[in-house]
Amino acid sequence: xxxxxxxxxxxxxxxxxxxxxxxxxxxxxxxxxxxxxxxxxxxxxxxxxxxxxxxxxxxxxxxxxxxxx
Numbered sequence: 001x002x003x004x005x006x007x008x009x010x011x012x013x014x015x016x017x018x019x020x021x022x023x024x025x026x027x028x029x030x031x032x033x034x035x036x037x038x039x040x041x042x043x044x045x046x047x048x049x050x051x052x053x054x055x056x057x058x059x060x061x062x063x064x065x066x067x068x069x
Contacts, residue, residue, distance in 0.1 A: 008033025015043055020051040 001010045011030035014022050015037070024030050037043040059065050 006033075012037045012042065015047070015051075020054050 001013075005013060007024070007026040007029050011022055011024065011026075011034050015034055022030060034043065038045060038048060056065070
């Protein structure tokens with residue numbers, strides 16, 4: 001990926017491909033790129049919300065939210 005895309009564009013492509021989580025060392029740049037893509041309509045807020053719900057369900061199944069809720 002790094003040969004074809006900047007870190008920010010790689011994150012956008014990952015989200016568009018359906019990834020719910022991105023493991024990265026370039027958090028600030030990639031967050032800003034994905035955020036801008038949402039604001040510009042390239043990534044839908046519905047897709048982000050669906051990812052958040054899936055992540056929360058996984059955390060709930062694993063018992064990671066027991067102390068939070």
